[in-house]
Amino acid sequence: MTRILGIDPGSRHTGYGIIEGEGRKICHLASGAINVAGALPLPKRLHLIYQQLDQLIREWHPNQVAVEAVFFAKNVKSALVLGQARGAAILAGVNAGLEVAEYSALEIKQAVVGYGRADKSQVEQMIKVLLQLRCQLNGHAADALAVAVCHLNTGLSRSRWAQATAT
Amino acid sequence: MTRILGIDPGSRHTGYGIIEGEGRKICHLASGAINVAGALPLPKRLHLIYQQLDQLIREWHPNQVAVEAVFFAKNVKSALVLGQARGAAILAGVNAGLEVAEYSALEIKQAVVGYGRADKSQVEQMIKVLLQLRCQLNGHAADALAVAVCHLNTGLSRSRWAQATAT
Numbered sequence: 001m002t003r004i005l006g007i008d009p010g011s012r013h014t015g016y017g018i019i020e021g022e023g024r025k026i027c028h029l030a031s032g033a034i035n036v037a038g039a040l041p042l043p044k045r046l047h048l049i050y051q052q053l054d055q056l057i058r059e060w061h062p063n064q065v066a067v068e069a070v071f072f073a074k075n076v077k078s079a080l081v082l083g084q085a086r087g088a089a090i091l092a093g094v095n096a097g098l099e100v101a102e103y104s105a106l107e108i109k110q111a112v113v114g115y116g117r118a119d120k121s122q123v124e125q126m127i128k129v130l131l132q133l134r135c136q137l138n139g140h141a142a143d144a145l146a147v148a149v150c151h152l153n154t155g156l157s158r159s160r161w162a163q164a165t166a167t
Numbered sequence: 168m169t170r171i172l173g174i175d176p177g178s179r180h181t182g183y184g185i186i187e188g189e190g191r192k193i194c195h196l197a198s199g200a201i202n203v204a205g206a207l208p209l210p211k212r213l214h215l216i217y218q219q220l221d222q223l224i225r226e227w228h229p230n231q232v233a234v235e236a237v238f239f240a241k242n243v244k245s246a247l248v249l250g251q252a253r254g255a256a257i258l259a260g261v262n263a264g265l266e267v268a269e270y271s272a273l274e275i276k277q278a279v280v281g282y283g284r285a286d287k288s289q290v291e292q293m294i295k296v297l298l299q300l301r302c303q304l305n306g307h308a309a310d311a312l313a314v315a316v317c318h319l320n321t322g323l324s325r326s327r328w329a330q331a332t333a334t
Contacts, residue, residue, distance in 0.1 A: 042257065042269065043257045043260065043261045043266075043267040043269075044261070046254055046257055046258055046261065047258065047261040047262070050258055050262070070247055071244065071247070072243060073243050073246070073247065075243065076239060076240050076242065076243055076246045077238065077246075079240070079243040079244075079246035079247045079250060080237055080238070080240065080246045080247075080249065080250040080253070081250065082247065082250060083246060083247040083248065083249060083250015083251045083253070083254065084250045084251070084253055084254035084257070085254065086247070086250070086251050086254065087213055087250065087251035087252065087253065087254025087255045087258070088254045088258055090209065090210045090213055090251070091213055091214065091217055091254070091255055091258055093210065094210045094211070094213065094214040095214070095217065099210075100210040102209065102210075
């Protein structure tokens with residue numbers, strides 16, 4: 001059984017999603033968003049993101065962490081701010097001794113919807129179907145769950161590939 | 168007596184400098200650079216930066232941390248990478264319960280050389296004079312020491328200002 005914490009980092013809103021899976025069975029455990037006030041000084045904001053992710057890791061004991069890799073941003077300034085939030089999210093994982101995997105938006109959409117150019121609402125819809133969620137899903141939480149599902153599927157195909165090449 | 172850890176964060180080379188000061192007396196305690204191989208995966212690199220800064224904090228017990236604030240980068244990609252390293256550096260400070268101050272390059276040059284448009288070699292030279300360093304100084308360490316000196320001077324002028332306005 002693999003328990004994955006997916007993170008969609010942002011300087012204001014960091015989405016998180018915890019899923020558990022084995023074979024084709026996937027189960028939703030928790031998801032939501034860590035919201036930090038933009039008016040707070042940067043060190044305080046990073047500390048809040050780190051602290052709350054650390055708390056989630058202590059509470060849910062995931063054995064792997066997956067974060068969306070970012071290559072683009074509106075501009076240099078927003079890239080710097082986003083980079084800092086990503087740094088905090090990644091550190092929360094590695095400092096807890098967990099492996100942190102990164103996936104591009106393309107890989108995530110491909111893994112979740114089966115189509116790399118799928119839009120946000122298609123990803124969200126598919127996440128709700130896959131995880132059998134009936135309630136409204138926060139956008140950041142949906143993105144985080146998508147990274148987690150992508151990691152689970154990728155791990156699954158990797159282990160299948162390893163099996164196939166071993167025989 | 169104020170002991171300051173100055174940090175010049177970078178994804179490959181993170182400069183650090185520890186100084187101690189009281190009034191006009193400044194003393195150099197330690198400085199150097201944390202070098203991480205670019206070939207390592209990003210989470211590992213961030214972990215190394217965090218861990219080594221954390222170790223320096225445990226060894227030297229600074230009571231304040233100062234980091235250079237960055238607003239510009241070559242492009243969005245390098246801004247993302249730099250942002251992540253900055254996030255790790257800032258977290259090492261806040262997670263140790265320390266206040267982390269940020270200064271722009273302009274403020275640092277103004278505080279160290281007295282001229283906001285001073286070049287790198289002038290800053291380095293002035294740092295060597297101020298801290299009475301006779302040995303060769305690593306460029307990243309010099310930048311980190313400059314942030315620390317800037318923080319010390321700013322704190323000094325702030326407390327003078329507070330004194331002046333109080334009387």
